[in-house]
Amino acid sequence: MSKVEFTLATLEEHEVSSNDRTAFARPLCLSPLEAYLGLKSLFGEPDREHIDPSRQQWAYLLKTDAARIEVNDWKLESWSIHIYEQNKNKAALKA
Numbered sequence: 001m002s003k004v005e006f007t008l009a010t011l012e013e014h015e016v017s018s019n020d021r022t023a024f025a026r027p028l029c030l031s032p033l034e035a036y037l038g039l040k041s042l043f044g045e046p047d048r049e050h051i052d053p054s055r056q057q058w059a060y061l062l063k064t065d066a067a068r069i070e071v072n073d074w075k076l077e078s079w080s081i082h083i084y085e086q087n088k089n090k091a092a093l094k095a
Contacts, residue, residue, distance in 0.1 A: 004064050005064065005065075006042075006043075006062045006063070006064055006069070007062065007063055007064075008043055008044075008047075008060070008061065008062060008063075009061040009062055009063035009068060010061070011047075011049065011050055011061065013061075013063055013068070014061040014063070014068050014070065016068055016084040020084050020088060021082055021083065021084055022067075022083055022084060022085040022088055023081075023082075023083040023085075024080065024081070024082055024083070025080065025081045025083075026078055026079070026080045026081075027079070027080075027081070030079075032057075032073040032074075032076060032077070032078060032079040035071070035073070035079045036057075036058050036073065036079075039060050039071060043060055043062070046058035046059055046060050047059050047060060047061050051072065055074060055075055056072050056073055056074065056075075057073050057076060058072065058073055059071065059072035059073075060072070066085060066086050066087070067083055067084060067085045067086060068083075068084040068086075069081065069082065069083050069084070070082040070084075
């Protein structure tokens with residue numbers, strides 16, 4: 001098994017369309033605060049440049065060799081993970 005390394009992505013590296021999203025998750029086992037604190041301890045301050053302040057408090061743009069990932073909160077009530085695979089293989093994700 002290979003190790004996947006996550007690093008921060010710039011806005012330019014993360015230029016994706018919502019139509020390109022290959023997976024979405026809204027984890028319920030952690031609160032938005034717990035998710036934020038975990039991400040902050042791993043990656044530092046969140047990206048606040050591209051968020052809608054009326055809906056979001058924080059967002060992290062991450063990357064791997066094969067995907068771009070956005071993790072963000074939603075109105076302090078929930079948080080979500082958006083995955084944009086470079087090969088856009090949606091069929092493999094359903095298997």
